[in-house]
Every structure is written in structure tokens, then in C-alpha cells.
Amino acid sequence: MRAHASVLHLDLDAFFAAVEQRDKPSLRGKPVVVGGVGGRGVVATASYEARRFGVRSAMSTREARSRCPHAAFLSGRFHAYRESSRLVMGVLRSVSPLVEPLSLDEAFVDLEHAGLPDLEVPTVTGFAEQLRARVAEATGGLTASVGVGTSKFIAKVASDLDKPDGLVVVPPGTEVELLRPRHVSVIPGVGPATAERLRRTGIHTVADLESVSLEELVRLLGRAHGTGLFALARAEDDRPVVPEREAKSVSVEGTHDTDLTDRRLMEALLTRQAGEVAARLRKHGLSGRTVTIKVRLHDFTTLSRSTTLASPTDRTTTIARLARGLLTDLDTSGGVRLLGVGVSGLADWIQDDLFSELAEEEDEEETPVEVEVTTGRRRPTWAPGMDVEHADLGRGWVWGSGRGVVTVRFETADSPAGPVRSFAEGDPALSAWVPAEAGEDPA
Numbered sequence: 001m002r003a004h005a006s007v008l009h010l011d012l013d014a015f016f017a018a019v020e021q022r023d024k025p026s027l028r029g030k031p032v033v034v035g036g037v038g039g040r041g042v043v044a045t046a047s048y049e050a051r052r053f054g055v056r057s058a059m060s061t062r063e064a065r066s067r068c069p070h071a072a073f074l075s076g077r078f079h080a081y082r083e084s085s086r087l088v089m090g091v092l093r094s095v096s097p098l099v100e101p102l103s104l105d106e107a108f109v110d111l112e113h114a115g116l117p118d119l120e121v122p123t124v125t126g127f128a129e130q131l132r133a134r135v136a137e138a139t140g141g142l143t144a145s146v147g148v149g150t151s152k153f154i155a156k157v158a159s160d161l162d163k164p165d166g167l168v169v170v171p172p173g174t175e176v177e178l179l180r181p182r183h184v185s186v187i188p189g190v191g192p193a194t195a196e197r198l199r200r201t202g203i204h205t206v207a208d209l210e211s212v213s214l215e216e217l218v219r220l221l222g223r224a225h226g227t228g229l230f231a232l233a234r235a236e237d238d239r240p241v242v243p244e245r246e247a248k249s250v251s252v253e254g255t256h257d258t259d260l261t262d263r264r265l266m267e268a269l270l271t272r273q274a275g276e277v278a279a280r281l282r283k284h285g286l287s288g289r290t291v292t293i294k295v296r297l298h299d300f301t302t303l304s305r306s307t308t309l310a311s312p313t314d315r316t317t318t319i320a321r322l323a324r325g326l327l328t329d330l331d332t333s334g335g336v337r338l339l340g341v342g343v344s345g346l347a348d349w350i351q352d353d354l355f356s357e358l359a360e361e362e363d364e365e366e367t368p369v370e371v372e373v374t375t376g377r378r379r380p381t382w383a384p385g386m387d388v389e390h391a392d393l394g395r396g397w398v399w400g401s402g403r404g405v406v407t408v409r410f411e412t413a414d415s416p417a418g419p420v421r422s423f424a425e426g427d428p429a430l431s432a433w434v435p436a437e438a439g440e441d442p443a
Ligand SMILES: [Mg+2]
Pocket: 011, 012, 013, 014, 015, 105, 106
């Protein structure tokens, strides 16, 4: 724990839903649910208006629909979320070289390196307010909740105390009294299973946990976990803010407008992506040991599978073979919206022995990569919420579709709430709108 409140945690509020409300003026102030819209889908994010009806992340969309039938159910636009995230991280990196992103919408910032005149509570409070304003300005109005404290743990707890659009600075010396009355699940690493185990021993709050001896906690939860909780119950946390290193991995991914169901097509896409990853590795003189595939299913769940080689590689055939092998373990029968291949565990040299390199060289040419994403039985999917463009009416988004009809609301972030028009599904004037850089996500 530091002497000053110099760790800042920023968390965007209802991020996916907030981006949708920003870009779709008619949805501002209304319940919005982003997630899998199909039968087995789950909620990724609900706007605060939808949360008032009891809609929560990870709830089944079916349950969400029954709790809030009048909400807009949207299938999500990752290109827009990535772009907003990039803007936010850019603002954070402009104030401190030590920024540690946790996800698209969350990061730690080390204020010891932000060039502040001092790190007293009034100074960091004023700084954090300005930072929130800059994030809102850069993103076209997204709000963030911020916590500042003497450790990562306390900063993260604090950012959650006054959500949404809040700021909480925990003065040094008050950490333990902040934690004591709270449920043990406030501690990172205390999930439902640990919480249940503690509950059976009569431990509910952090104060209860603080009264348990180290020996007893180790006996209850094992050495590593027990020791960790013993420290966190006393607000002891010295983890540094670790900035994301450049090029921890090289990856390529693609989002698809239609759910992919053809296994051979998926394998061909992975093979092509493996080739792009390998080319990038070779271009930068890099190689890596771990090959990962990322698969987002039609219901919004995202899976990743990895395998690690004994020595690093930059070979298309090796990466492609491992990627295709990883896919065989996954049930993709319901359809896939996103596929990606990445290589991590990077080294700036290659350790393959000569023999295996020669063997690789030989089959380098044999990989036929012919990818045709449209097949006869597949038709374009007009997913609710997706961006579209009409030849005469301009940009809008899919309000709904079915029975051969697509209904579009014509509005963008900068327009007033727009009119709704319906078209035949095959109307050539209507097309999906995707920004140029979408579908490629260099890690
Ligand atoms: Mg968030």
C-alpha cells in the first residue's frame, strides 16, 4: 500500500450499451440490451435504464426479454467498441506512461508518473475530475466512473462505489474502515465458490475475514489463496501498475455478418489468418511459441483455446495446423460470428532446429487457401443494431428484420433521432456499413 492515493482505476459505464446510445439518438434514455439476440443468447451489457428492470450482464436474453420486453435488443458492434476503447486508452496514456488496460473499458493509471505537483487528496481529486471530462469529450459523451486509492485493490473498489459517472477518492489511512463492512466478494479472487466456502465457516464480511488467523485461512483455502486473502483483508496490496508491453502478441481476427456454420469454411479462414499472422511475424523478425484461436459464437460467448510449442515458430503451416486442431475441440454447430488466430510468447529469434525448418519449408507451398465466404444457402443477416447504408437515405441501423423485410432507422451519433423505413431484404440499395479498419485487430 502506498503513502498516497496515487493509483487510479477508470471504468466506463455500461460501455457497449452507452456506445449504442451515443450512436443511436432514438435510444438515449431508453433501456438498451447488448448481447446475443438469439434463443440461447446472453446479455453482454445492459444500459442503466434496463438495469432498473432487473436486467443484468450474463443473464439469458430470454430472461432479459421477459423482464424488460420494451428494451432495444441489439447484437453488438465490436468495431465501434474497439474504436471508443482506443480513444479512451489514448487519453489515459497522454497523462501517464503507466497505463494498464484490463479490458476494452477498464484500466489502471499510475499517478506517480503523471507529473502532478503533489499527490494529496485535493490534487488527485481535481485531476481525476478533469480526466473524466477529457474521456467524455474524446468519446462523444461516454461517462466513466473513477476510483483513486493507495493500491490497485482500493482504486478498483472505489470506482464501483458511485457508479455511474462517479468519482471516489479513498484517503490514505481509511482503507480498512472502507472494506470492513463489505461482503467478502469485494475482494478480487473471491468468486462464488470461495465466498460459499467462507460463508459455511461464518465469514461474510471483510471484518469477519480479518478476524481469521493466517493458519486457518491457509487450511481453509490453501497456501496461495489463503495468504493472498489474509493480506487483502487488511488492504495490503503492493501490485504495481504494469503498462501493456508493445506487441505481446500478433493476431488477426475477422467478424462475420452471417453466422458461419461450415466447418471447412472456418478451417480455411483460420488457415488464411495463420498466413497473415506468420507474415507479420516474419516481417518484424519475431516468432512465438503459443498459438491461440478466438471464436465468438452466435450467442455472444467468446471462447479461446491455446497450445504451446516447445520452441518458437513463424511458419504458416505450423500455426495453421495448430489453429485448425484447436477448432476441432469446440462446438461451433450453432454458428460463429468471429474467428481469430494469434501467436504470443514472442521471441526475437527462432529456435527451431534446422531439420524441422527444412521439413516446414517443404510443405509451405501445399496449403491451398481459397476462402469464399458467401455460399448458396447463406443469406445476409440483418442483425438488430448493425450499421447500414442506403444509396439514397444514407446511414442508419437495423431496427428489426424478418419475413423478408428489413426495417432501418436513419440516424447517426450526430443527427437527431431519425425516421424508420422498411425495405425488402434483398433491396440492392441497402448494404451493411463497416468502417474501413473493422475486422482487423492487430494486438
Ligand atoms: Mg465498465
